Amino acid sequence: MTTQELPFAHGTAPPLAARLRCTPEDFVVEEILGYDADGNGEHALLWVEKRGANTDWLARELAKFAGVPPLAVGYAGLKDRHAVTRQAFTVQLAGKPDPDWSAFPHENVKVLAATRHGRKLKRGALRGNRFVLVLREAQGERERAEQVLAAIAARGVPNYFGEQRFGREGGNLEQARAMFAGRRVDRDKRGFLLSAARSQIFNDVLAVRVERGTWDAQLDGEIWSLAGSRSWFGPEPYNDVLAQRLAKGDIHPSGPLWGQGEPPTAGEAGELEREVAATHDDLARGIAAARMDQERRPLRLLPKDLRWRWLADDALELSFELPAGAYATVVAREVAASA
Secondary structure, three states: OOHHHOOOOOOOOOOEEEEEOOOHHHEEEEEEOOOOOOOOOOEEEEEEEEEOOOHHHHHHHHHHHHOOOHHHEEEOOOOOOOOEEEEEEEEEOOOOOOOOHHHOOOOOEEEEEEEEEOOOOOOOOOOEEEEEEEEEEEEEOHHHHHHHHHHHHHHOEEOOOOHHHHOHHHHHHHHHHHHHOOOOOOHHHHHHHHHHHHHHHHHHHHHHHHHOOOOOOOOOOOOEEEOOOOOEEOOOOOOHHHHHHHHHOOEEEEEEEOOEOOOOOOHHHHHHHHHHHHOOHHHHHHHHHOOOEOEEEEOEEOOEEEEEEEEEOOEEEEEEEEEOOOOHHHHHOOOEEEO
């Protein structure tokens, strides 16, 4: 399934049709690192706002401006190009003085703050992201849309991988299949293609559980993901304690990030995952041959502090916080289809 075809949790179709990203200002992302700069060290920790710019491009431009190699620049995550984003970068200066960051020569980029720090920022080293989205030219059932938003605030949404993971028109999957068939690719691209293959299997497992109404409920043989971490446990007998933790959002049902060997699920959950993986046998075998380990990802995504307001009769603003690795577009898709 493409991401547009994946089943919805809060109705058979979204209550609205709308346009997202009419301008970059309609998609605002702000990283939450979860810690402050330590004030010392050979790295400059930069807080940067960019508009309509690619993260990799900006990292290279920061390196060029500081007179250091590209590998001296670190960042926690790739951010959407067609957006306004505020995110952190580190630049290793290794005895060099700080350049005048206010003179950075790109009009769509502002260095908002710079502080010394002791470590390079690594990929994935953030707590989450805050989003403010504006859905414009919204048409449809306004009252139903607010009911869906209330349901999302209470129950969350399926934690699908967004379409960004799969490349333009899903091209990353075809490239992954070609790579598994023997085509050589460079090391950086190989990682993207392996991630796309794992994401496809995960999304299809989750889609089956959405269709069966078990994306936020327990199945026999379940593996549980701990909220806010990459840890998981199980399977174990379901009991009142697990039920209470599930209701509070402390744990979530999980799905497979496919790897070598058998998934850790058992019973009904394990059978479902193996059946779905068998429909993507070329992807599953390629991932296993790459010696990736079996890992887990929560099936349920609970947006934090979800709020909404109508800026006009046809403009709906959504704001919320998501953990690292989650996609704002999978929240918005439950409310509005692309117009």
